[in-house]
Structures are given as structure tokens and as C-alpha cells.
Amino acid sequence: MIYTVTLNPSIDYIVEVGELQLGGLNRMNRDLKLPGGKGINVSRVLHRLGIANTATGFLGGFTGRHLDDRLRSEGIGRDFVFIEGDTRINIKLKAGEETEINGQGPEIREAEAEELITRLSRLKPGDIAVLSGSVPPSLGAGYYSRLIEAVKKAGADFAMDTTGEALLNALPLNPLVIKPNHHELAELFGTELRTEEELIRCGRRLLERGARHVLISMAGEGALLITESAAYRTAAPAGTVRNSVGAGDSMIAGFVGTLDATGSVLEAFRAGVACGSATAFSDDLAERSDIERLRPQVEIRKIAHTG
Ligand SMILES: Nc1ncnc2c1ncn2[C@@H]1O[C@H](COP(=O)(O)OP(=O)(O)OP(=O)(O)O)[C@@H](O)[C@H]1O
Ligand SMILES: O=P(O)(O)OC[C@@]1(O)O[C@H](CO)[C@@H](O)[C@@H]1O
Numbered sequence: 443m444i445y446t447v448t449l450n451p452s453i454d455y456i457v458e459v460g461e462l463q464l465g466g467l468n469r470m471n472r473d474l475k476l477p478g479g480k481g482i483n484v485s486r487v488l489h490r491l492g493i494a495n496t497a498t499g500f501l502g503g504f505t506g507r508h509l510d511d512r513l514r515s516e517g518i519g520r521d522f523v524f525i526e527g528d529t530r531i532n533i534k535l536k537a538g539e540e541t542e543i544n545g546q547g548p549e550i551r552e553a554e555a556e557e558l559i560t561r562l563s564r565l566k567p568g569d570i571a572v573l574s575g576s577v578p579p580s581l582g583a584g585y586y587s588r589l590i591e592a593v594k595k596a597g598a599d600f601a602m603d604t605t606g607e608a609l610l611n612a613l614p615l616n617p618l619v620i621k622p623n624h625h626e627l628a629e630l631f632g633t634e635l636r637t638e639e640e641l642i643r644c645g646r647r648l649l650e651r652g653a654r655h656v657l658i659s660m661a662g663e664g665a666l667l668i669t670e671s672a673a674y675r676t677a678a679p680a681g682t683v684r685n686s687v688g689a690g691d692s693m694i695a696g697f698v699g700t701l702d703a704t705g706s707v708l709e710a711f712r713a714g715v716a717c718g719s720a721t722a723f724s725d726d727l728a729e730r731s732d733i734e735r736l737r738p739q740v741e742i743r744k745i746a747h748t749g
Contacts, residue, residue: 444488444702445521445565447558447573447589448579450547451479451509452532452664454687462537465631476687476726477512478532480574480603482690483727484698486716489518490730493699498519498561501580502548503528510633523557525550526609533686542687548577555581561590569619572698574691576601583607590615601698603690605629613652620648620699621657621694641666642673642746655699655707658715659690665718667711673746674708676715679739681723688727693718696733712740 456474477486485497492509497518501510504524509529513520529607535541562571570595577585586608593600594615601615602609605626612620628635635641645656645668656668664678696717701710717738720728 443566443569443725444493444698445496445569445571446481446485446488446495446497446499447562447571448481448497448575449550449558449585450507450530450576450578451477451482451499451501452530452545453505453509454478454532454534456534456536456685456687458536460537461711462535472534474725476689477509480688480691481572482509482513483688484572484695485518485576485665487688487692487695487721487728488699489516490728491695491717491733492730493648493695493703495519495699498522500548500550500554500558501529505529505531518746521561523554523561525554532687536685540686544576546574547678549580550578551580553696555585559588562589563596565596565598567629569598570594570698571598572603572694572703573600573601573612574694576604577608583611587611587615601694603694613648616652616654619655619657619694619697620653620660621690621697622648622674623659623661623690624663627658637664638675642668644730645673646671654725655697657693657711659693659718660721661686661689665693665715667707669707671747672744674711675741675743675745676711676723678715678722679719679736681736684720684725687720689718689722692721694729705749708742710745711742712737714741 454476458472488495501522506529530545533543658666667674693714699715701715720732
């Protein structure tokens with residue numbers, strides 16, 4: 443079973459205005475409230491692919507209840523720890539460009555934090571925990587490491603999609619896959635990454651530090667996959683972008699779900715790119731039919747041997 447862990451879920455409030463008047467009154471052309479938070483997005487895409495999974499993490503308040511209802515109505519398995527604070531609302535403003543304003547997240551009390559660790563310590567060998575997204579400030583960056591230790595002690599595996607210190611701390615614990623986008627990768631290494639060679643070099647350094655697969659997503663420019671033995675590249679399939687929020691999470695869902703089901707790293711890579719692009723071309727996350735339509739368009743090229 444795949445478990446997704448979202449420490450900081452959200453309702454994503456997608457707001458479309460024509461031209462943004464800063465300091466003035468703007469009227470919305472369109473708005474949409476979607477379940478959000480990176481792990482929750484992974485769960486929703488896995489579910490659409492027909493892959494059994496359980497969404498866990500923290501939910502609270504009226505927003506948390508709404509999210510839980512939405513996930514229940516979609517038929518997604520849930521095992522959230524319910525907290526006192528309100529789950530955040532993240533604003534995704536579309537005014538030509540996409541601008542995101544994400545909340546910090548509610549306060550998580552110590553007993554609530556301990557409860558999630560207890561739940562994850564019940565995973566079984568063969569299970570995979572997908573840990574995604576930001577950490578509410580009250581938990582601190584070290585919390586992910588405690589969760590991972592519980593998962594590993596239970597004999598289960600884990601994948602990680604977060605940034606900064608939390609990601610670096612997870613590397614020695616050997617994540618199945620990590621997925622920085624090219625901007626996050628540059629930030630991790632404190633440098634600009636202009637060429638494919640530079641991206642691959644940084645990806646390899648993350649392998650050396652313990653990751654087992656490194657996916658580098660590059661939005662409309664496709665993605666790179668760095669494994670122990672080689673580096674691969676795909677272009678993104680062509681299409682009209684509608685809402686790219688959750689494209690990276692969709693990619694993780696396709697990669698982890700397919701790797702778990704087939705054992706094929708390249709099929710997992712292909713599925714990941716198809717899921718990511720299908721989401722970018724949809725208002726909400728991708729539907730299975732859109733993913734299947736794009737899958738054959740994803741051509742994978744081996745570009746380098748590792749080592
Ligand atoms: N504009 C686009 N056109 C085609 N495919 C896209 C586009 N944006 C994203 N994708 C697909 O989705 C994958 C992941 O996208 P991206 O690199 O934007 O991830 P991300 O930054 O983690 O996204 P997010 O944080 O919005 O979930 C890309 O590798 C690509 O396959
Ligand atoms: O603030 P975080 O946890 O880093 O990211 C949260 C978020 O931006 O990520 C998802 C898209 O990947 C959205 O559903 C959600 O609003």
C-alpha cells in the first residue's frame with residue numbers, strides 16, 4: 443500500500459482575474475476551490491490511476507472538514523490526524539502569469555505530532571510512504587526525519603518531495619526517489635544551473651548523498667531522471683497549459699505508483715511525465731484518460747552514463 447503524508451494540506455483557491463490592479467478592486471472572472479497539499483494531490487492522482495493508497499497527515503477546522511469530505515466523496519482512503527487549528531487556504535492567482543500565495547499552516551500540538559508518528563510506525567514491509575510538501579512552522583525541519591525513522595523501523599520504504607534542509611536531512615536515509623524542480627535544485631546547491639551537464643552533476647551529488655533515484659522536473663521543458671547507472675531526458679508533451687499547480691505531485695504519483703506496480707524505472711519515468719503534463723493541461727489534476735493519451739508521446743532518451 444502507498445501512504446501519502448501531507449503535513450500541511452490546503453484548500454487551493456484558484457482565482458482568475460483579467461488584468462490585476464494592485465491597490466484597486468479586482469473582480470474574479472472565475473474561481474475554483476480544490477483539495478490541495480502535495481501529498482493529497484499525489485493520492486488523488488494515484489486513485490485516478492486505480493492505485494490503492496491512503497492519505498495521511500494533519501487536517502483541522504472547517505477547512506480540514508471540507509477537505510476530508512471532498513476526499514471521501516472521491517473515494518480516497520484517509521487516515522488523517524485531526525488537529526485543533528484550521529487547515530490553511532492557499533491562493534493561486536491567475537492574471538496572465540500564475541502567482542501563488544501559500545499559508546504557513548496551523549499550529550500542530552505535541553500530542554498531535556506524536557500521533558502521526560505512531561500511525562506511521564504501523565506501516566508494513568512493502569508499504570511506501572510518500573512524504574510531500576512544507577512543514578508547518580510549529581513542527582520544525584527535524585520532524586520529517588522522525589517520521590522517516592518510524593517508517594524505516596517498520597520496514598517500509600519512502601519517497602520524498604520537499605525542499606531545503608528537510609530534503610537534505612532525508613538523503614542519508616535513502617529515499618526511493620526525490621523530485622526537486624530545476625529551481626529548487628539550483629537553490630539547494632546555491633548556484634545557477636544553466637546546462638544539462640550542470641543539472642546532471644547536481645543530480646549525481648544527490649545520489650551520492652543517498653537518494654536512489656533523482657527526478658529533476660523542468661515544467662514545460664520536461665524532465666531528467668538520474669539513476670545509479672545512467673541519466674535520461676524527456677521533453678514534455680505538447681499541449682495548452684490550463685493550471686500547472688500539482689504537476690510535480692502528479693509526476694511523483696505516476697513515478698512511484700508505476701515503479702511499485704511494474705519495477706520498471708523507465709516506465710515509471712514515462713508515467714511520471716505523462717501525469718505531470720496531463721495535470722498542467724487540466725483545470726484540476728489529470729484524469730486517467732488524459733494521462734493514457736499522453737503516455738505514448740513521452741520519448742525517453744539516454745543521455746549519459748553515471749559514474
Ligand atoms: N507548461 C508545461 N507544459 C508541459 N508539461 C508541463 C508543464 N508544466 C509542468 N509540466 C509537466 O509536469 C512535470 C512537473 O512540473 P514542474 O517541473 O512544474 O513541477 P513542480 O515545480 O514540482 O510543480 P508544482 O509545484 O506546481 O506541482 C514536468 O516535468 C512536465 O512533465
Ligand atoms: O506550501 P507547500 O506545502 O510547499 O506547497 C503547497 C502547494 O502549493 O503544493 C501543491 C502543488 O504542488 C498545492 O496543492 C499546494 O497549495
